[in-house]
Amino acid sequence: MSTRISPPAPAGAPVKQRTDGVRGLVDRVDRRFLPVVGTVLTLVVMLGVGQQRYSTSRVDFISMRMFSNLLLDNSYLLVLAVGMTFVVLTGGIDLSVGAVVALVGLVTAKLFTAGAPMPVVLVLGVLIGTLCGLLIGVMVQVFDIQPFIASLAVMFLARGLANVVSTSSLAIDDPGFSALASWSIKFGEGREMWRINASMLTALGVLLVAFYVLHYTRFGRTVYGLGAGDRGTAVALMGLQPDRTRVWVYVISGTCAGIAGILFALYTKSGFNLTGIGMELDAIAAVVIGGTLLSGGAGFVLGTGAGVLVYGLIQVLIAREGLDSWWTRVFIGAVLLAFVVLQRVIAVRRR
C-alpha cells in the first residue's frame, strides 16, 4: 500500500495541467476569473481520474448519483463556505462557525426533547447562529477588535455553551424532523437512481441567494469594496454604508452557520458537542480553493461552490483509493498550497 504513495491526481497532475491551461487561457479569459478557472480545471481533472480509475463496466464514476451523494455529504459545508465567503471578501475571518454548528445541533436536539414544535425549533436554531454572528460583528465594528480574535472568542463561547447543554450525543427522534430528513425526490431507476433532498435544496438555495446578493445588489458592492483594506473609506466616499455592512457580513456568516447546524443535525439526526471541531478550517479551505483571496476584495461565491466540490471529491477519491483517512488531510494541505501558489502567480503576473 505504501508503495502506491504517488497516487494521485489531486496533488501532482492537476498542477501541471493547470499551468498549461492558465497560459492558454490567459488572453481569452478575464483575469479575475483565472483562480476560478483553476478550480474548475482541477475539478475536471479529478473527475477524469475518478472516471478512469473507478468506473466499472456497469457503472460510470461520473454520474448524477455521484454528484447527488457529493452534494448530500457536503451540503452543510457548502452553506458554511458561502457564509464564510462574505466575511473573507471583506478581508475578515470567522473562526466560530464550527462551534456554532455544534451548539445549534445540540440546542435543536434539546428543544425537540422538550417537545417544541418543529418550525419553532428550526427558526430558533438559525437565530442562535445569527446572534453569534451579530456578537462578532459588534465586537469587530464597534470595539475595533480584530475579526480573528472576536470570532475566536465567540468560538470558545459557542463551544462552552454547547458543553453546558450536553456533553453526550443527543438523538433527535421527532417524527416531523425524521420525515424532513428522509424526504427526497427520486430520479432514475436501479443503479442509476439519484435523489434530491431538503438539505441539498437548502444549500443550493443559499448559494443562489448569495450569488444574487453579492453580484446584483448595493450590499454586494459594499462587501467587495470593504475588501480594499482601507477601512471602508473608499466605500463610504461612494455613498455606501461600510459600518453597517461590516456587521451584516458577520450576521450572514453566523446565520449560515445556524442553517448549516440544522443541516448537519438533519444529516446525523443527532446533536453532539464535539461536532464541528476544525469545520471552520474546512470552510476556509473550500473558500480559498474556490479562488477567493483571503486578503479580501476578490473572489466569487460560485467559485466557493466549486471549491466545496473539490474538497468533497478529494475525500471520495481517497476513500475509493483505499488510503487511510489521514491522507485526506495531507492532500487537502497539498491542494491548498497549490492553490495559494497559483493565486500568487496570477497576482504577480497582473502587476
Add this chain to the structure above:
Amino acid sequence: MTSTTTQSGTPRPPGASGRPAALLQRVSQHGVLWPVLALVVLLLACGLKSPGFLEVVVRDGNLYGQLIDLLRNSATPLLLALGMCLVIATGGIDLSVGAVMAISLAVSLTYLDGAADPTSPATVVTAVLLGLALGVVIGAFNGFVVTALGIQPFIATMILMVAGRGIAMLITQGQITTVTSAPFKSLGSGFVLGVPMPVVIAAVVFVVLVLLVRRTALGMFLESIGVNGEASRLAGVKARSTTWTVYVLAGVLAALAGIVYGAPTMAADANNIGLLKELDAIMVVVLGGTRLDGGRFHLGGLVVGALLLSTLERAVIIFELPSQTTPLFKAVVLIAVCVAASPYLRSRLRTPRPRARVAKPVEVAA
C-alpha cells in the same frame, strides 16, 4: 474654539495634582493592566474558595502545591506564545504550532521506540534534537511560503495546520506510540533545584529571548517589519531573512513545547496532542497586550497571559464547575479584556476629561 481654550488652559496645571493623574492614565492605558487585574482577582478568588490553594510545600527538596502546578501548566502555552508573539510582531501569524507539537513528539517517541536502549541519555538527547530539528524544518517551510512565495501568513501556516496532523499520523502509523524512558519523562515531570523542569525550560527560553530581542536590534527590526515591511526593507532591515528566522524560531519553540507537554505521559497521540493549542497561544499573546496587526509587542505580558490562561483552567476545577465549561470562561475573559482595552471604550472613558480642562481656565480667568 474649545481646542484653543484647552491648549491655553492646560499648560501644567498646579503641581502635584497632575502627576498621579498622569501616572494613573499611563497605567490604565497600558495593555497589560486588565489581564493583571483579572489574574489577581482569579488567584484571590481561588485562594478564598480553597484555602490550600496558595500554599507551597517543600517535599524531598522539591516544590509542590497548586501554585507550582499552575506554573508548570503555564510552561507550554508560554513557550508557544513566545514564538507566536515574535511572528505576530512581524505582522504574521503561525497557525501550525499545534500540529508541530504533535509532529515533534511523534518523531521523538518513534525514534525512542525504535532505539536499542531508550533510557540512555545519548538516545534521549538525539530524540529531542530530532524533534527540534523537525521544528526547524517546518518553521523554514512556513518562512519560505510566507517570505519567498509572498503568501499571507494565515493561509501559509494553515496548510501545515491541516496537513501536519496527517503527517504526524503517518509517522506514528496511526497508532498511539508509547515508550518508557525515565530521562525523557523527566523533561516533563522532573525537577531542577526543586523547581519543575518545564518551568525551568520556559524561564530559560524566556530570558534568552528577552535578551536577544531587547539587548540587540532584533526587536526593533521585528517591530519595524510589522509596522511597514516595505519601508523597513528600504531602510536597510533585512526583512526577508528576519521574518524567516522568526518562523523558524516559532517552529523550534513549538517542537520544544510538544516534547515538554508530551513527556510526562510518553504517548504520541497524533490526533490530540496540541489540538487547538495554536488558538490558546494566540489568546495568550492578545491577553499579554500585543495587538494582532503587528508592530509593538510585549514579551513580559506573555507571562501574565500564560498564567491567566492556566489559572482560569484551574479555577474552573476549584469552583467545582464541569471542566467542559472552560471554553465559556475563556470566551468571557477574552471578550472582557479585549473590550476593556478597545479604543472605543478608552475614548468613551476619556471624554469627561476635556470638559474638566475647559472648566479650569474659566476659574483662572475669573
